[in-house]
Amino acid sequence: MRVNPQELPEGLADPDEGISVEELQLAARNHGMPLEALAYDITPVGMHYLLTHWDVPETDAETWTVGVDGLVDRSLSLSVDDLRARPAVTMAVTMECAGNGRARLSPRPISQPWIQEAVGTAEWTGTPLAPILSEAGLRSDAVEILFTGADHGIQGEVEQDYQRSLSIEEAMREEVLLAYAINGQPLPPQHGSPVRLIVPGWYGMTSVKWLRTIEAVPEPFEGFQMDAYRIRDHADDPGVPVTYLRPRALMIPPGFPEFLSRRRHVDAGPTEIRGRAWSGAGPVAGVEVSIDGGASWSDADLGPQPSRWAWAPWSFLWQAAAGKYELLCRATDRAGNVQPVDQEWNFHGLQNNMTQRVPVLVR
């Protein structure tokens, strides 16, 4: 259904426009991962980034079922116990919001105003989706799998349940899970309790939380959330869909911060700069660090990814001498993607992976 248009902010902020009340409301609810949490292989629950479009639904794991229907030979209704009784897989997966970095774009698209922290790596436990779809018997006229969550609201004047689809090929990837646990614990409400989809390598919008139904459909799904996550030059550009994570490296800002400005202070001497890097399109190939604002780059030491879908640790030894610096880091992947130093702007501010910049004062 359509509701009356409301007086919403325009799509793009004016050049000198501060963050609006609407953006702040989202920032106060949702949260990024404080970058010092890059210290952990697995992000503790509560430090992992979180983006909820509407409200976190109240759910009951005891009575919850996930329906499998549409173009299948046998509809299924799976309780949480049913899912737990199936083969279990535990996998470390780096997840990032497709809007990460949006607030650094100029002009700034008005939505959840992420700076660069909308990421985290959790150890998800669940059961693979593919055997479930096989058991249901996908019919030959099915072209996509549509996933519907229990979260409900209005976006772009459209009232909707949260829905995203995947091609049959993507949905049948062996690493796609119906997850019921995070970091060894039952999913908490905000991460999709009691069951969510996990699609490793993709931006987070695809990993539908509070999963209610899995439906095989005869045509590509064209609902709101498919349209919303497209890379567009302008509002009327048909654009291209957001899919796999682009490469990104982030560092733990060294030293200690000022409360308000978050500017960093470091003591002169050898300083280990540490961080993580990831890419959905291919394994991480390398990380480079610049201590001069991007004028020159040096290779960081890159550790192994704990799984194909989880971030790799990296470190770089910096001989810090007194002065002012701007530190940068950038990742490349084996698919040949290099993180851009400058913004690659698009209308919704999606899959932007321009490099982090960390001003540092060395004393």
Added chain:
Amino acid sequence: MRVNPQELPEGLADPDEGISVEELQLAARNHGMPLEALAYDITPVGMHYLLTHWDVPETDAETWTVGVDGLVDRSLSLSVDDLRARPAVTMAVTMECAGNGRARLSPRPISQPWIQEAVGTAEWTGTPLAPILSEAGLRSDAVEILFTGADHGIQGEVEQDYQRSLSIEEAMREEVLLAYAINGQPLPPQHGSPVRLIVPGWYGMTSVKWLRTIEAVPEPFEGFQMDAYRIRDHADDPGVPVTYLRPRALMIPPGFPEFLSRRRHVDAGPTEIRGRAWSGAGPVAGVEVSIDGGASWSDADLGPQPSRWAWAPWSFLWQAAAGKYELLCRATDRAGNVQPVDQEWNFHGLQNNMTQRVPVLVR
């Protein structure tokens, strides 16, 4: 030490000034409790509000010790195992940031820009502080207990470890804990791992995280964080210290929201409005609800507080008819405090408890 002043925003925002980048950086790191989490007696980890002044320190529970020294007969050094071997208390405690509501003030004090969600109720497990102070043997010339955390940074141009003090009387209250678990789990990094202070009934700044030392001191501590948490009319006003939580009721916004505006839509008919209420100064005495923007008020049904220091559930049955409404709720406590409908402005935007306002469209 003092460092060079930097170009920071002024203390108060101009009337039409949007949220600054500095405020957004804080909002992206710290986070409120999404108000739908008022559905839970105990806030799940990850939905509880969180405010970290500087960085979340990396700590090691295996080697961590809490020192007890200063004006005591016997200095102590307590490991986490030592604390766990002592008598354990588990207690539900509602904690709120002293800056909650700051972003709704006009003019807006520039700091962490909370709207109204900086609250949560956790079940903390720890050991009482008072017997530890007794074992150490407080000397008669001790007037305060000073608590020092491992978080370190610059605020107000002062480089500091996070430090807060309590009077001997407050520190010896039986419900003051050294907590090592939250909701039955070891503290996660962001909540003060491995040991933090819990001071039930006070605003959150007093419950020092990542607790390193407990020192009996001969004079009232006048460090930065004591000065920062004072109610002032203007920058030069000596002000009065922030202590116990003022009464506040919050509701789960009914119906469902729009993504960006967060405006609520409700179907006509009987609608249960639910929420929680708390006060540090006394038990919650009552909650009132207004559905007409504050022109008239009705009593809500108030449930029991699970402990003196935890919020009480309340509910109100609203016969919603089509139209536009503004819903409010306000709490009173047995100490005679009533939540104000309008702002009680102060320079740092502290312990502001003006009532929540929820615009609702009923269809």
